[in-house]
Amino acid sequence: MQREIVVTPKVSLVEANNKKDLATVLMFNSLLGSRTHVGFRDENDMYDVKNKGTIFLIKAGEETVGTVSLMSDGKEGTALVRNLEVLQERQGRGIGTESVYLLLDVMRERGFKKAMLRVRPGNKRARHVYKKVGFEEIGKDNSVGDGVERLVMEKRL
Numbered sequence: 288m289q290r291e292i293v294v295t296p297k298v299s300l301v302e303a304n305n306k307k308d309l310a311t312v313l314m315f316n317s318l319l320g321s322r323t324h325v326g327f328r329d330e331n332d333m334y335d336v337k338n339k340g341t342i343f344l345i346k347a348g349e350e351t352v353g354t355v356s357l358m359s360d361g362k363e364g365t366a367l368v369r370n371l372e373v374l375q376e377r378q379g380r381g382i383g384t385e386s387v388y389l390l391l392d393v394m395r396e397r398g399f400k401k402a403m404l405r406v407r408p409g410n411k412r413a414r415h416v417y418k419k420v421g422f423e424e425i426g427k428d429n430s431v432g433d434g435v436e437r438l439v440m441e442k443r444l
């Protein structure tokens with residue numbers, strides 16, 4: 288798939304490692320956690336993801352405009368995309384799409400062979416973004432435990 292995105296200022300992913308960064312992640316989570324997605328359930332959930340993977344701040348230039356995480360799925364070679372969030376006032380300008388491309392590059396660098404994610408069927412914007420970067424819908428999943436079915440999407444890396 289051709290990649291023809293020009294997003295300015297330049298988008299980058301920076302690992303959230305210190306308390307200040309993680310507080311920012313939680314703040315984004317509380318701003319954006321909504322009907323569209325669950326986000327981190329609480330601080331413990333966030334630390335669980337951090338321990339099993341990596342939480343990134345999405346930067347546009349110097350400004351933090353969102354977060355996204357990756358963790359191993361437990362299956363050999365499969366990485367899970369979690370908690371993609373872009374600040375509402377910065378949405379619709381290519382930042383989410385570019386962040387997923389960058390995350391896929393990180394996954395490849397780390398030797399993963401496949402990326403996977405779950406998304407609510409009604410989250411059309413997120414589904415559009417994931418399809419655009421090459422994810423395919425492969426099935427449905429009820430395992431999140433909140434009674435809401437998710438679409439499962441996958442992409443070979």
Ligand SMILES: CC(C)(COP(=O)(O)OP(=O)(O)OC[C@H]1O[C@@H](n2cnc3c(N)ncnc32)[C@H](O)[C@@H]1OP(=O)(O)O)[C@@H](O)C(=O)NCCC(=O)NCCS
Binds near residue numbers: 374
């Ligand atoms: C999903 C999200 C990360 C996307 O980030 P973003 O920066 O707005 O994404 P982009 O600007 O790169 O792309 C948005 C795309 O969705 C499209 N879009 C917007 N509303 C849409 C809709 N209702 N249906 C289908 N596509 C839609 C836009 O046209 C654009 O596509 P295009 O570039 O091909 O025209 C952001 O909307 C967000 O943070 N949402 C709340 C949290 C969330 O739902 N996260 C996903 C959890 S699985």
